Amino acid sequence: MQNELNALELNHTWSLVDLPPNKTPIGAKWVYKIKHKSDGSIERYKARLVAKGYTQTEGIDYFDTFAPVIKLTTVRLLLAIASSQNWTLHQLDINNAFLHGDLHEEVYMAIPPGVVGHKPNQVCKLHKSIYGLKQASRQWYHKLSSTLFFPWLYSIST
Structure with a gap:
């Protein structure tokens, strides 16, 4: 869990703010997984912080979710x-x-x-996408493709 929290902090994923009026925060939960080696022994324990994106409202919390996916063929x-x-x-x-x-x-x-707020009624204002958000895969694809391929093209369209 600490490795995941460190990655979130290094990436400036969120900032702690007071919840604005008429805003509803989405929840978050930890997902745990045991990674095994090919011989079946335990390689490591993994923890990932996941947003409860199923509570997001289209048109408010997100607009587009489409991200291209390559076919296995x-x-x-x-x-x-x-x-x-x-x-x-x-x-x-x-x-x-x-x-x-x-x-x-x-x-x-x-x-x-696992994260301590400084005062009551504080929430995390997300600056970066996080696993579980409806738009997370789209935002990741946009960042990757604009970095690898045609940065000038994406600076014009956004």
Whole structure:
């Protein structure tokens, strides 16, 4: 849990603020998972803070949720071409990927268990997307594609 909280803090995911009038914060919960090695032994324990995005209201907490997804047949085709051409393949794993997407909506989340607020009625105002938000995958895709491909194109459209 502490590793996850450190990643959230380093990424400036939220700031603690007083809840504005007429705003309802979404909840948060911890999801725990045990990662195993190939021999079945325990590799590590993983904790992820997840927003209760099912309580978000469309048009208020989020607008768009679509993010393109690659089909498995396309992956197989690319692997077949790479194999036939003797291309070298590389893999990329980005830790806490969804936490890099910037939020454009005003979303408030209840202070999660393990985080201490300074005064009562405070909530987390989210600046970055977090797992569980309806728009998290879209924001992550936008951040990744605008960084890797055509940054000038995305600066014009946003």
